[in-house]
Amino acid sequence: MDTGLLIALLNPTIALALGAAFLVLWFHQRHRPYLAVLATSYCLSAPGFLFQYFTLPVGMVLTKLVSNICFTAAGCCLSSAIVARYGRRVPYVGIALTTGGGLAAFSWFMFVQPDLTWRILSMNFGFGALSLLVAAELRTVRGNGPTEKILFVLSLLSGLNFVVRTLIVVIAHGPFPSYDGFYGSSYWTTALLSHALLSLLIALSLFSAAALDVLKALKAETHTDPLSGLLNRRGFEERAALLLDQCAKAKFPVAMVLADLDHFKALNDQHGHAVGDRVIADFAAKLSFATGTRGAAGRIGGEEFAVLLPLCDLA
Structure with missing residues (x-):
């Protein structure tokens, strides 16, 4: 198995493992639906990465579209779950505009005016805007504890990763005329590795938040009188x-x-x-x-x- 295939399978494997972990957490905490949404998000991102490397029988063009639809759905689920976990009102309109705009631009440069470089920029800018939207929602709760502050910083870093890293690599590498050599390029390698790192860090922060929720609930049970609702x-x-x-x-x-x-x-x-x-x-x-x-x-x-x-x- 070559190095490129190993790197290509890295993110789907991580995503499926994280999705399974959040699903197990949700089975034991059904009153926290955001955990199920997180599991859905990570499970959706796995085929997104797989379809970037493997082509479906429908052809390469439609396979790339399916892949980016999976990425878009995963991003929507992840951002919604993070915002909902902190009791904030989920900005569905903002999420739809950022991800829908990126996917619409991707489709334009796929079917109407084919251009691989602009397809890359369209999707990355859309996800960058989504990450910054989540950071804006977490700004008001970042002082509540360490996990909130870490997630706020990771959201900012994710936004910068999608926008700044993409611009730097595309400018340094030059435009991509086709997919020939694309999966061995510096853009694809840095995209996979940065996504794997950020996914792990975000997931660990969310696991920590879920664990703190459980500890807080247990403490409340041991300190609260069940009949009156007051402190015991x-x-x-x-x-x-x-x-x-x-x-x-x-x-x-x-x-x-x-x-x-x-x-x-x-x-x-x-x-x-x-x-x-x-x-x-x-x-x-x-x-x-x-x-x-x-x-x-x-x-x-x-x-x-x-x-x-x-x-x-x-x-």
Whole structure:
């Protein structure tokens, strides 16, 4: 097997492995649909690379079109999944314009005015614009944590890779008159290697984000009372300790309210535990609303509650 074929099979193999990995994650976390979209994205990019090297029975021209359609669909899925994972509204119009424009220009220079160099520039500029669009969406969340910042930087690097690298290589190499020698050119080699590296880095960042989601959910379960939705005793004590330390350092006032529900046992005995559970849940909702995000509210016993209010005095 020659070196060119090995390099050509590199990206499909990586893509299928990453797609399978994200699919396994989705099977165990069905409430996170963006994982299934990520799996679809990587699985779609695999035939895209394969059809660049191998020709379908329909002929080379239609094979290249199918390949770029796979790339376009994969790019749309990947960008949508990344944006959706962070709770942002997916910019479907922007995604359609960038990828659709690139694919339309590719088709023009394939069927109407055949020109391989402009086909290369059309698709790369479209994907570059898509990467920068994702970076713009992640700009507002890049300060939320290391994975957000890494994905933001990778989106910028991906945009520069598609645009700047393509321009530099095309200018240095000159126009491509045909596919003869194309798959041994510096453009194709750098495209494959840069795509493999960026795909791995983006996938690792997304795997890390998914792992952090699981850890956050597990922590929430161990610190949250399932009936009231408030912090349990352990969660409240940890949150209260942190708030008290912050208020002490800043010399802010802080107040604590302790409350319980009177005659709660009689209520359970007379109306049943289901009614008692509803009373606890309703009272907890009022406490949570009154506390807001600045303070901490917890259920520290059966019908006993505690609220810590920073920036509040006793009055």
